[in-house]
Amino acid sequence: MTWHIYSARALFGPLTLSREAANAATLDRWLIDRCQMESVDSFSTRDVLTGGPNGTRKREDFDRAVEIRAAHGRLRIAQEGKRRRLVVNPALLDGTADDDDGDAPDVIVPTRPQPRGVN
Helix, strand or coil: CHHHHHHHHHHHHHHCCCHHHHHHHHHHHHHHHHHHHHCCCEEEHHHHHHHCCHHHCCHHHHHHHHHHHHHCCCEEEEEECCEEEEEECHHHHCCCCCCCCCCCCCCCCCCCCCCCCCC
């Protein structure tokens, strides 16, 4: 049984997202959904750290997720005095942007071979 588990991990391991990429994607979806729900275009970093997705509530995880999203043009950080806000790209909120930013790897799902004699 152990051999099968390790074999499955070796086969599917490269197809999974890293924790950082998963956190960034979760943060991205949360920000877009909340901005659309509340008809706003930004949130303070404090609000996101305390009420955002669980995977981004630690400062280092949050900073890395924001860095990834900002590098892909999905958000920017606006400084307002001592406070920082995460401003979502307006094209994502009005639906004019392509929602696939290309940072997630394409996942290839293996198919099962058809039994012999079945076409």
